Amino acid sequence: MPPDTVGSGAAGSDVAPSDGEPAASPLELLAQISDLDVRLDQITHHVRNLPERETRAGIEAELGMLASEAKVLDTQIADLERRQRRDEDEVARIEAKRAHNSERLYDSHLTSPKEAEALTAEADALGRHQIEIEDQILELMEELEPLSAARADLGRHQSEASERMATVDAAIEAAESAAGSERDEVLDERAALVASADPALVSIYEGRRAAARGTPVLGRLIGLTCSACHLEIPSVEYERITNLDPNELAECPHCGALLVR
Ligand SMILES: [Zn+2]
Incomplete structure (x- = not known):
């Protein structure tokens, strides 16, 4: 597991909940929580399949x-x-x-x-x-x-x-x-992120995650591509999404993942 999976997203997205600066966008925080959940799944998978x-x-x-x-x-x-x-x-x-x-x-x-x-x-x-x-x-x-x-x-x-x-x-x-120690560390990190995230967004994310049963519910928009399904979003739709209010939720038209942009 690359140690840089967390906080490696958009530039300037450092989460610093202690200094109270609104450094990361609400969706970016959610993406970081999602990255940690992926790591937790990887840890579980690793331990199960030793x-x-x-x-x-x-x-x-x-x-x-x-x-x-x-x-x-x-x-x-x-x-x-x-x-x-x-x-x-x-x-x-x-x-x-x-x-x-x-x-x-x-x-x-x-x-x-x-x-x-x-x-x-x-x-x-x-x-x-x-x-x-x-x-x-x-x-x-x-x-x-x-x-x-x-x-x-x-x-x-x-x-x-x-x-x-x-x-x-x-x-x-x-x-x-x-794996237990690593899981505890990730859970601590996750709890800190959740504490500084928008509770409504976290609740939407958790709900989708529970329903998705392991498939990604959150994707980053990398160029025109959704990182959850790796498909390119049509340029018209891309324009629409990138022009939305930053706090408005947008879904990938292919896989339905919430898009972090
Ligand atoms: Zn997608």
Whole structure:
């Protein structure tokens, strides 16, 4: 935004409300208010369309995707870990049973050879079962390994994206804060202009501005051209407008903007 947009209009249009000199014409004051409104719109547009917002949306989508990938992996990992714990508990249970079994087998009070035979057979079966479960645990661990590695990878990716997000958020916050200060300055400047402007004119301007929804409601006559629509005004109409009383309002015949001349 060029800093000279304000007060760069007609020659000798310096606004000096404090010294009370009628330096600027009423319409020229209005044009300066309008210039400030254009700047306010530019500030709003700038803040709304910061390139960082697009970057942020991209990172947000990325984080969303990573989170759903993580959720799938976490579920798979939790399932395998649950199965591993269950198998480990089973091994512990078998080991306890085997210990109890051998205690009984070597118990001196054990008299029946049939009972000893049964205990030995049971000990063998328990041993085989334990090996099966332990193999199962090894398989589960092998299955878990790449999933855990992928999850760790994903976690690094997530923190890296979160860091990028924090940087972008800080940039957006800084831009918003700078825009806020600039907006406050312009609003102060605008309030000073409005205070020294003709209230009736300001009210007409505000009414037109509210109805125009962003299109210019005020144009400067630069030569024969209206600065609002950049079209040339027919010379007869131009003659009429320039001969009007300075306080009388005139509209551009093309776009209807109030003409400052
Ligand atoms: Zn026009």
